[in-house]
Amino acid sequence: MAGKVFFSVSMSLDGFVAPESVPGQDELFAPERQDEPAVRRWLAQWTELQQWVFPLRFFRENLKLGVGGEEGLDNDLARHTFERTGASVMGRRMFDLGERSWPEEAPFRTPVFVVTHGSREPWERPGGTTFHFVDDGVEHALDRAREAAGDRDVRIAGGGATILEYLNAGLVDEFSITLSPVLFGTGTRLFEGVDASRIALEPVRSRASARVTHLTYAVRPR
Amino acid sequence: MAGKVFFSVSMSLDGFVAPESVPGQDELFAPERQDEPAVRRWLAQWTELQQWVFPLRFFRENLKLGVGGEEGLDNDLARHTFERTGASVMGRRMFDLGERSWPEEAPFRTPVFVVTHGSREPWERPGGTTFHFVDDGVEHALDRAREAAGDRDVRIAGGGATILEYLNAGLVDEFSITLSPVLFGTGTRLFEGVDASRIALEPVRSRASARVTHLTYAVRPR
Numbered sequence: 070m071a072g073k074v075f076f077s078v079s080m081s082l083d084g085f086v087a088p089e090s091v092p093g094q095d096e097l098f099a100p101e102r103q104d105e106p107a108v109r110r111w112l113a114q115w116t117e118l119q120q121w122v123f124p125l126r127f128f129r130e131n132l133k134l135g136v137g138g139e140e141g142l143d144n145d146l147a148r149h150t151f152e153r154t155g156a157s158v159m160g161r162r163m164f165d166l167g168e169r170s171w172p173e174e175a176p177f178r179t180p181v182f183v184v185t186h187g188s189r190e191p192w193e194r195p196g197g198t199t200f201h202f203v204d205d206g207v208e209h210a211l212d213r214a215r216e217a218a219g220d221r222d223v224r225i226a227g228g229g230a231t232i233l234e235y236l237n238a239g240l241v242d243e244f245s246i247t248l249s250p251v252l253f254g255t256g257t258r259l260f261e262g263v264d265a266s267r268i269a270l271e272p273v274r275s276r277a278s279a280r281v282t283h284l285t286y287a288v289r290p291r
Numbered sequence: 292m293a294g295k296v297f298f299s300v301s302m303s304l305d306g307f308v309a310p311e312s313v314p315g316q317d318e319l320f321a322p323e324r325q326d327e328p329a330v331r332r333w334l335a336q337w338t339e340l341q342q343w344v345f346p347l348r349f350f351r352e353n354l355k356l357g358v359g360g361e362e363g364l365d366n367d368l369a370r371h372t373f374e375r376t377g378a379s380v381m382g383r384r385m386f387d388l389g390e391r392s393w394p395e396e397a398p399f400r401t402p403v404f405v406v407t408h409g410s411r412e413p414w415e416r417p418g419g420t421t422f423h424f425v426d427d428g429v430e431h432a433l434d435r436a437r438e439a440a441g442d443r444d445v446r447i448a449g450g451g452a453t454i455l456e457y458l459n460a461g462l463v464d465e466f467s468i469t470l471s472p473v474l475f476g477t478g479t480r481l482f483e484g485v486d487a488s489r490i491a492l493e494p495v496r497s498r499a500s501a502r503v504t505h506l507t508y509a510v511r512p513r
Contacts, residue, residue: 081324082482083481083487247322252487252492254482254484258305259305262476263476265475270304270474271472272361272472272504277497280496282506284504
């Protein structure tokens with residue numbers, strides 16, 4: 070049986086999944102840029118949004134940051150999201166930023182299909198992640214990811230524009246939002262440009278830890 | 292002991308507390324306008340956002356719609372929000388719309404202070420609601436509401452712009468959002484223009500029913 074197509078993101082209470090872009094966004098994590106005020110502001114906001122992830126045992130294990138870490142609901146859900154994923158689809162901008170910041174063992178450990186416009190040979194990383202570059206459209210990238218995922222689910226990993234493209238195309242079955250207790254004011258809104266007249270949501274579950282609320286919805290046509 | 296200043300609203304998952312305004316917004320509920328496509332769209336969206344409220348026993352009681360209705364978490368929280376409120380503050384646009392649509396027994400049953408620019412005599416309704424019109428600023432309206440509320444809390448009832456004005460002025464202690472499983476795409480965003488650099492949030496509680504998730508946050512300076 071084929072798996073589901075889903076996305077899972079952390080969102081600020083005012084609807085943002087990323088702070089406002091800075092000039093030279095791809096080089097954001099470069100050591101020599103860490104003193105620039107705009108870069109510091111971006112990283113401070115992004116860190117607050119993702120705050121719930123860093124102490125988790127699963128996160129530390131997956132990034133080989135050492136043993137230990139918090140267990141409990143947040144950890145269980147982060148691990149579940151990882152384990153259900155048989156393949157990911159990613160936009161080019163997310164890949165460009167990640168290429169410069171993921172550790173050598175990129176944290177996906179499955180095939181990742183990057184929606185792009187140029188051709189490039191697959192890029193195999195130690196630890197199980199191979200990036201495949203797909204230049205003939207979002208539907209084809211998803212087809213390849215479904216095939217690679219087998220029984221498991223396909224995650225639309227991001228960024229925001231890529232997620233929205235799949236959502237508006239009616240290709241997402243379900244999504245999870247981890248709602249962080251933070252306001253951004255500006256940045257990339259998850260649902261900016263959503264085709265609200267065609268998408269209905271059905272609550273699947275809502276569970277809260279001391280830090281965040283994890284919301285899951287099924288997507289239905291309307 | 293003085294109570295808290297809070298607001299409590301229903302919000303779409305993409306951050307809207309009201310659909311996009313229609314021309315002649317104040318007359319939205321007029322019977323002769325119910326066939327206009329823009330009015331129908333507004334009402335359809337607003338009804339979806341507020342869907343969780345209509346079947347509740349408390350809602351039916353308070354609006355004198357008859358006995359019966361659903362009990363449970365949603366009902367308990369709606370009743371709690373009503374009972375904690377000793378006085379409300381409201382913007383002029385919300386009042387103008389409500390003046391034409393509330394039943395004769397307006398559903399507040401406490402003093403309501405309307406932030407406005409003209410003077411008008413207090414308007415007393417049967418059932419305990421009296422509207423007072425305050426034309427010397429948001430802080431003065433709040434002072435009067437605090438005094439009227441005594442030990443109970445002051446609710447900033449709405450609309451969105453008024454809530455944001457109080458939030459940005461650092462005058463809100465706590466707020467609750469009932470997150471509805473609906474996407475609007477356009478409309479009035481709750482946090483549009485929020486001064487994110489000065490507001491920190493602390494999760495107080497998060498509870499879900501089958502329909503919606505009720506989130507409460509304390510507001511802290513940062």
